[in-house]
Amino acid sequence: MNGRFSIAIHIMTLLCADDNLQSSDYLAGSININPVLVRKELSNLLKHGLINSQLGKNGGYSLAKPAKEITIASIYKAVKPNAILGQAKNEPNPACPIGKQINSHLKALDADIEQVMVNKLGNTTLAEFYKRFD
């Protein structure tokens, strides 16, 4: 996994902390990454219905619903990678009985893992996560 979950939850926490519209530049300043990257992730969160945006002057971003109705799992799902356990770039040797089948078995393992992860992350809401800050 790359830094996307970290960026997404940082964004969501900042929006949770203040109901006013926040600009991508402000968010980028807290996360300390390029504003364009933030806008890309905001665009993704928007697509997943987690946030709202407002165009034009004094525009910005806000949560699409109350923080207690947003689970960490839903944020994770918005940015989740193809494979939690990672995947080979090269195709294994199809002439090898193990190589031929390993990917499908790995994929099954991955699905199991994703399920327990999402279960766990589904137990916490953004509101609860935010309460941990002091």
Added chain:
Amino acid sequence: MNGRFSIAIHIMTLLCADDNLQSSDYLAGSININPVLVRKELSNLLKHGLINSQLGKNGGYSLAKPAKEITIASIYKAVKPNAILGQAKNEPNPACPIGKQINSHLKALDADIEQVMVNKLGNTTLAEFYKRFD
């Protein structure tokens, strides 16, 4: 996560499939990656006590113990990344109340996730995983 878990479990499955010593070149041929990368991962698995190696002519690698005593979790632990959920490359803004604390809360989330993952992967042995191949 990169391709390391995929490589490690592929290696372990191949060693499980045949008790004879296997060379890094043979393993690399099934995985379809460079033999040096395989030897690096073998070196790591060796360090974690999961395999044995034999130097010299006709040398190679074999499992360090019966496959039913090796869990998938122990293989995962040998290659696990710093953060399952990923981590930012840049330090968040220390002047921001959220930015200042986000990393420690993320780290806690990560620890929770790792625990449920390891629990889940601990339920399956290499022997059971290997049985799924036909």
Added chain:
DNA sequence: TGTACTGTAATAATTTTTATTACACATAAA
């Protein structure tokens, strides 16, 4: 009608991953 935003494309820089080359060292077998 200017100003301050979002939204997105194109491109460059950086970092990470993977591949390759090279070679010291070990041991079985001819």
Added chain:
DNA sequence: TTTATGTGTAATAAAAATTATTACAGTACA
């Protein structure tokens, strides 16, 4: 005892992925 075949590891190069930057069209408030 010499040769062949393997491990172990360092150094370097190539490729791929991630992050940063520049640029600008479009929107809406004042």
